Amino acid sequence: MTHARHAAIVHLGVAAGLFLLQFVLPPFHHGMVARVMVLAAFAIGYNILLGYTGLMSLGHAMFFAAGMYGTGLTVYYLGFGAGEAFLAGVLAGVVLAAIVGAITLRTSGVSFLIVTMMFAQVFFLSILYFNRVTGGDQGFNLSGRLAPFALAGFVAPFSHPAVKYNLAFTIFVACLAANLWLIRSPVGRVLIAIRENDDRTRMLGYDTFRYKWFSLVISGALSGAAGSMYTLLFSYVGATFASILYSIYPLLWTLLGGVGTALGPLVGTGAMTYLIDKTSEYTPGYLIVVGLALVLIILKFPTGIMGGVRSRWWKWLP
Amino acid sequence: MSLDLGQLVLALLEGLTSGSIIALTALGLSLVFGVMRIVNVAHGEFYMIGAVTAWYVSTATGSFPAALLVAPLVAGGVALAAERLVLRPLEYKPEATIVATIGMLYIIQQAVLSIYGPEARAVVAPVAFTIEFPWFGYSGYKLVVAGLAALLLLATWLLITKTTLGLYMRATQQDREIAQTFGVPVHRIYAASFALGAVLAAGAGVLIVPVQQAHYLMGLDALLLSFMVVIVGGLGSLKGTVVAAFLIGLIDGLVSVLFSPPLARIVASLLVALVLVFRTRGLFGEQTA
16 A cells, blocks of 8 residues: 555645645735635546546536635625535535536537536526626625634634635645545546446446536535635635636646646646736736647647656556 | 517518528538537637738728638638647547647637737728618618628538539548548548638628627637537538528527527527537437447
């Protein structure tokens, strides 16, 4: 079991490193890394489906946004506290994934991609259409409506840098742990078998539809949790996060970091977020790096960064 | 929500115009999918290149016909380069090419944003006359659009059914390997199909620009509409594509007059997604292997 121990050391090391980073980072990067960790949690959710089940979705923005609106709307209209609102966000992601999954998983491959994209588009257009409730394009702000964060006598608003960083860290580590636990579990093994060969897995007697549905629900839950946390930490809900760009981002982050690697989403999200931030200083057309990255990765590095690390050095990396 | 005769005529005319533009754009997407078995997510950007190039050419030369000639060539050139540099090295694998064409979408769109800017710019219609109906006056240019689009559709149909290139394309669509065995230069047919798809989209972009203005983000809407048409018409079926385009154009025209356009789009997207799930061949589709 020495490989399992190696893997445990690497992942605990990464988590410890991220935790300690908050004490040395200057304010700008402190905020950036907090944002990266929340978005990486979203990418981990995406990677469960793409990396470990072999299903490429182009509609994950709807699950992230479901988390956002599930949390944002309940705080805004029902006066929920952060804890309840977070659960509402996760629940919104789960329910949406369960419904969408039951329909879209009847297709596979390219059709699955297009159908998920269409459903996400319906979700996005609905947010714009019901703008009296959702605020449409402008979105809405939660500041002043959300009770501050309180834990064991420590009380501070969610916008406080230390609260922001450590909650982002918590959601990231929780999603990473869920990912590692899932792929070691018997269910996870079946998912990986489906990724390798759906037909053969079905021949072996597994109801692959149910496993894929389960994988999509978990993926929706993690994406929803990330969206919910994003809203709590940044106090903002907006339709942009439901647009097609936010379905493409998790795909790009996962591909860049390494499809089917547990740390890939973090690496890809971090690299891409910093790259986009740097490029936006030079040109209004900064999203061109998204395009260039996608084309270059798929042409030259289809296994991504952590996939490369795994094939070259650390063969045991999960 | 009553519908008088005037509204009905208006909706039909609008549907005819938008249907012909959608048909042209979607035909390109369908052709590329049929022959190459790839979904080109960057297809809407060729439509946008057509419109933007039309603005440049008609502003520089003052001639709309020049724009109609040059813009499709520019888009075709971009498509040939993309096919050679990106799609061919990927061996046209379905999911890899989708990722790559998403990348191409952003490269083209953001490059145009950097060069052309974020403004929407109008192009003056080459002909300006009004047809007087009892209820309203209707822009004659829109009917010219429908006529020109019909001509281009007819030309494409002749190309596919009557020429050697078309024969090769149909052979490749049916069975790539057998076509290759019989000496069809499959790689060149792929390149030609991809370029032809871009040319059709760009042609539609030029025709629409006097009505709609050229903007760097106009490609996404064209892409989503084309997806709907191709799904409803049956993936890879050319006849189905044209029928579905006019159907969707007419329905869109009618529903937008009766209800609000956003709601129409929501319902349409949902219905189309369900068509793809429950009737993979589309409503009019032939069996596609």
